[in-house]
Each structure stands twice: as structure tokens, then as C-alpha cells.
Amino acid sequence: MSNTSNFRDAIRQARTQALVGPNVIAKALPYVGGGLVITALGTYGGLGVIRTNPGLFLPTFFGAIILELILFFVAQNVAEKGNNKVALPLLATYSLLSGYTLSGLIYLALRTQGVGIQGIGLAALGCGITFIVARQIGSNLSDQDGMALTKTINLGMIALVVVLVVQLLFSAFGVYTPNWIEIGISGLGVFLFVGVSVVDFYILPRTYRDDQYLPAALSMYLTYINLFVFILRLLIAFNSRD
Template sequence: MSNTSNFRDAFRQAKTQALVGPNVIANALPYVGGGLVLTALGSYGGLGVLRTNPELFLPTFFGAIVLQLILFFVSQNVAEKGNNKVALPLLATYSLLTGYTLSGLIFVALKNQGVGIQGIGLAALGCGVTFIAARQIGSNLSEQDGMALTKTINLGVIALVAVLVVQLLFSAFGVYTPNWLEIAISGLGVFLFVGASVVDFYILPRTYKDDQYLPAALSMYLTYINLFVFILRLLIALNGRD
């Protein structure tokens, strides 16, 4: 859920409503696509570890999460300063680690007969359809509607993170979320990150200049990764967790 920090930073930096980077999203898209490809490779590697050396997965999973969090803040800071030569390999490594940490969820989806590979494909398709719709809607929002939606989604994502932290703490003590509540949380996550994808097309050109494409790419990448995760979680919950 690192997207929360990135999203709030972008909102705070949008001090004026004039476009400062009308082409920043177009410049960022190749890097968003490259990050998603690296994430897929990282997930493939994680699935390989789960299948061949499952006892190694848990310690490497937690190690990857710690390194992922460190890389997020370091790479975001470097990208914000415009040092793209340093930021790019950091973000590439971050994308690979994100894929590795997602492999556990993907493994659960593959084991679930109601989800399987078709469910993973559906989640990816949902992200693609959202991108197309969000581009049309977000690029044409009025200033008043755009700022109102940005504030609403920002507050919603903060609330979602709080719920997920509580859910994680409960699971650490062996208290697991009832299936109906998991459906509700996952559905809320899908709704919020669909909204965040619309907000990206409104706020990023008002936050970053055209040559600041890497921080913009990181924001969009995190939006669609989180959307994919929540769609997949929702599909798993709807089909019953094995």
C-alpha cells in the first residue's frame, strides 16, 4: 500500500490547477508498462520458489517486503529530484520485488478452482479497461470536480490502509477476516483504486513537469498494481478461500 504516501505527496504538490506537464503521462507510460512486465517476471520467480523450495519462500518474502519499502522511499526521493539515471534501476528492482511479494496471492488464486489463471487474466483485463475509461474521464474533469474527487479518494485510501493494518494485526494473532468482510474490503479497494486511476489523469499533469515522468510513472504503476491486487482478492473471496 505504498501508493498512499505517493498519492498524498502528489496531492500536496498540486498547488495550482494549471497544467505544468501536459505530456507527462504520455512520457511515463512506457515506464509504467516496463514496470508491470518486471512485476510479472518477479511473480514468475516467486511462483517458482513456492513450487520448488516452499520452505524458502516465507523468509525471502519478508526480506523482499522490507527491501521493497526501503526502495520505494529511496527511489521516490531520487526520482522527485530528477536523477533519472539512478532512479530507473531502483524502480526496476522495486518492480521485481513487488512481483515477488505478489506471487503468494497469485499462488492462492491459481489453487482456487473458481479463480485460476482465468481469474488472473480477468484482473489484468479489469486494469486495462479501467485505464482506458480513466484516461477519458480524468483528462476531462473540471477543476472543481477533479479536486473534490482527489480529496475523496485520498481520504478513502487512508481509511482503507487503516483497515488493512487492523486486518493484518488480527491475522497475526490467528483471528482471520470473515469471508463477507473480506468481500467488502476487497470491493472497497477496487472502488477506491478505480477512482485513483481517474485522479491520476487529473492530478499528475498538474503535479509533475514533462521531464518528471518517473515519479508520475511510479504513481500510476502503484495504482494499477493495487487495483490488480484488490480485484484478485475479491475474486478469491467470492469463490471462497481454500
């Protein structure tokens, strides 16, 4: 959910700018697709570690998260400066680490009856359909509607982050979320990231020039990954028992 930190800047820029990058989405989409392929490879590697050396996975998982956070800010800064030759391998590494950190959730989905590989495929398909619909809606929003939606989603994302932090703190002390609350949190996450996907197609062409396709790709990639995570969490919650 790192892209939530960019919302305020995006809103501020969109208020004062017309369409500055009409082709930035089209240029960014191939890099989003490439990032997702690399993420799948990272997930495959993570699943291999879980199955062959489960004791090694947890420390490497936390190490990957730390590196992922560092790489996000470094890659975003480099990409926004237009240094694509440096940004591209950084973003590829970020995608690989992202896949590795996703492997725990994928492993849980594979072990959950009623989810499995079909549920993972359904989550990925749901993300793809969402992006197709969101592109049609977001690209045709008026400025008034686009700004209103962006502000609403921004507030919702802040609330979601607070809830997730509280959930993480509780789990650290051995207090686990009841299944019905997990369904509510996951459902809220799905709803908000569907909104974020619409906002992306409104905000990005007003924020980035056509030659700034890599930071735009990073934003869409993060939206896709987070939407996938929450759809999968929702499917797991629905098919789990307390």
C-alpha cells in the same frame, strides 16, 4: 499502497499549479508497461520458489517487502530530483521485488477453484480497461471536480489502510476475516483504486513536469498493482468457502 502517502502533497500542489506536464502521462506509460513486465518476471520467480522450496519463500517474502519499502522511498526521491539514470534501475528492482511479493497471492489464485489463470487474466484486463476509461475521465475533470474527487478518495484510502492494518493484526493472532467481510474489504479496495486511477490522470500533469515521467510512472504503476491485487482478492473471496 505506498502511493497514498503522496496524496496530500499532490493536492497541495494541484491547488496552486496549472497544467505543468501536459505530456508527462504519455511519456510515463511505456515505463509503467516495462515495470509490469518486470513484475511478471518477479512473480514467475516467486512461484518457482513456492513450488520447489516452500520453506524458503516466507523469509525471503518478508525480506523482499522490507527492501521494497526502502527502494520505494529511495527511487521516488531520486526520480523526483531528475536523476533518471539512477532512478531507472532502482525502479526496475522495485518492480521485480513487487512481483516476488505478489507471487503468494497469485499462487493462492491458481489454487482457488473458479479463479485460476482465467481469473488472473480477468483482473489484469479489468485494470487495463479501467486505465483507458480513467484517462478519458481524469484528463477532462474540471479543477473543482478533480479536487473534490481527490479529497474524497484520500479519506477513503485512509479508512482502507486502517481496516487492512486491523485485518493484519487479527490474522497475526490467528483471528481470520470471515469471507463476507473479506468480500467487503476487497470490494472497497477495488472501488477506491478505480477512483485513484481517475485521480492520477487529473493530478499527475499538474504535479510533474514532462521530464519527471519516472515519478509519474511510479504512481501509475502502484495504482495498477493495487487495483490488480484487490480485484484478484475479490475474485478469490467470491470463489472461496468459509
